[in-house]
Amino acid sequence: MGKHKNPIVQAKKSAIHGLGCFAVQFIPEGQRIVEYSGPRLNLEQTLKALEKGNEYIFDLDSHYSVDGSVMSNAGRYLNHSCDPNCESDIIFAKVWIDAMRDIHKGEEVTINYNYELEGFSNRPCQCGSKNCPGFMIANHQLGLKNPQKLLCTMMEMSNEIISQKNKNDLPPNKSTTSLF
Ligand SMILES: [Zn+2]
Numbered sequence: 001m002g003k004h005k006n007p008i009v010q011a012k013k014s015a016i017h018g019l020g021c022f023a024v025q026f027i028p029e030g031q032r033i034v035e036y037s038g039p040r041l042n043l044e045q046t047l048k049a050l051e052k053g054n055e056y057i058f059d060l061d062s063h064y065s066v067d068g069s070v071m072s073n074a075g076r077y078l079n080h081s082c083d084p085n086c087e088s089d090i091i092f093a094k095v096w097i098d099a100m101r102d103i104h105k106g107e108e109v110t111i112n113y114n115y116e117l118e119g120f121s122n123r124p125c126q127c128g129s130k131n132c133p134g135f136m137i138a139n140h141q142l143g144l145k146n147p148q149k150l151l152c153t154m155m156e157m158s159n160e161i162i163s164q165k166n167k168n169d170l171p172p173n174k175s176t177t178s179l180f
Pocket of ligand 1: 081125127
């Protein structure tokens with residue numbers, strides 16, 4: 001990342017996951033940090049990329065996304081946090097990453113990936129935030145301001161998964177005639 005035109009962040013080993021994006025200098029609240037850039041994909045291309053396991057797809061709206069997997073994207077190392085210090089701002093189909101609060105030199109720069117609830121169990125989170133539910137989930141999905149509600153929702157979700165699984169695991173109906 002240091003090679004790119006944006007010197008205020010650099011990629012370094014992260015405690016959250018792989019490489020992360022770290023502040024090289026103090027970044028004041030509201031500062032635009034980096035563009036999350038890459039080719040624009042239409043819906044069909046987006047679905048194909050997701051099927052292939054591309055984890056760098058950033059939705060612009062319900063029709064288009066940005067494929068941030070390209071090496072030229074300085075924002076590709078941004079890790080998810082359930083208590084992020086940055087947020088994305090989409091302006092004219094470009095994704096910008098802005099500081100939500102003051103970020104100190106050396107601090108990891110994070111965003112919320114805003115994943116929907118569906119399939120959350122496949123997306124464990126190790127961000128270490130106090131409000132981390134253990135999975136990457138969009139704030140608006142669970143209302144992280146209300147941990148109790150969040151916990152209830154998580155329980156409901158896992159019960160749902162277990163009951164679905166049990167339904168599928170049931171042996172075929174044996175109550176038909178038995179001669180013994
Ligand atoms: Zn987390």
